[in-house]
Amino acid sequence: MSGKVSKLAYKPVGLLLGIGAGTVAGFVFKEVWKLAGNDDDAPNATDEDRGWTEILVAAALQGAIFSLVKAAVDRGGAVGVRKLTGQWPN
Template identity: 65%
Template sequence: MKKSKLMYKPVGLLMGAATGMMAGALFKQAWKLLGHEEDAPGATDEERSWREILLAAAVQGAIFAAVKAVVDRSGATAVRKVTGTWPG
């Protein structure tokens, strides 16, 4: 296994935890702006419509994917700066 890939493992684990927290906080703020409510609907929320539930899920997924891409790319860039090679 390449040195850069080995170095990236612990960085990736820490970044993964940070990704979830950041994405959750961003989604909560986005939902307040979009839905004018504190909490997004859950899939089993009987009082909410299919449209609202699917919209919340789509927004949450898009935010998580974008945050994950930023965090992963930043981590890989940092490893390249330290080791001189891209963790691939």
């Protein structure tokens, strides 16, 4: 399979993996926040009853979890494509 075809074939797979990664990351964040926070729900940036520290910690934790899950899923997808096609998607 040529590089262009492999890259094109990976686009829909990458999109589906991204959607799945977002779903998984959201679930993981909610569970981690329940353990780390004082509340079941993470604060929104506009939540008047929450302080700056709590809001910024929640945002940083959420960003780290989303980035970690996305990188793991993207890497796993690329490895899978290479196993199937023999070429690394770019």
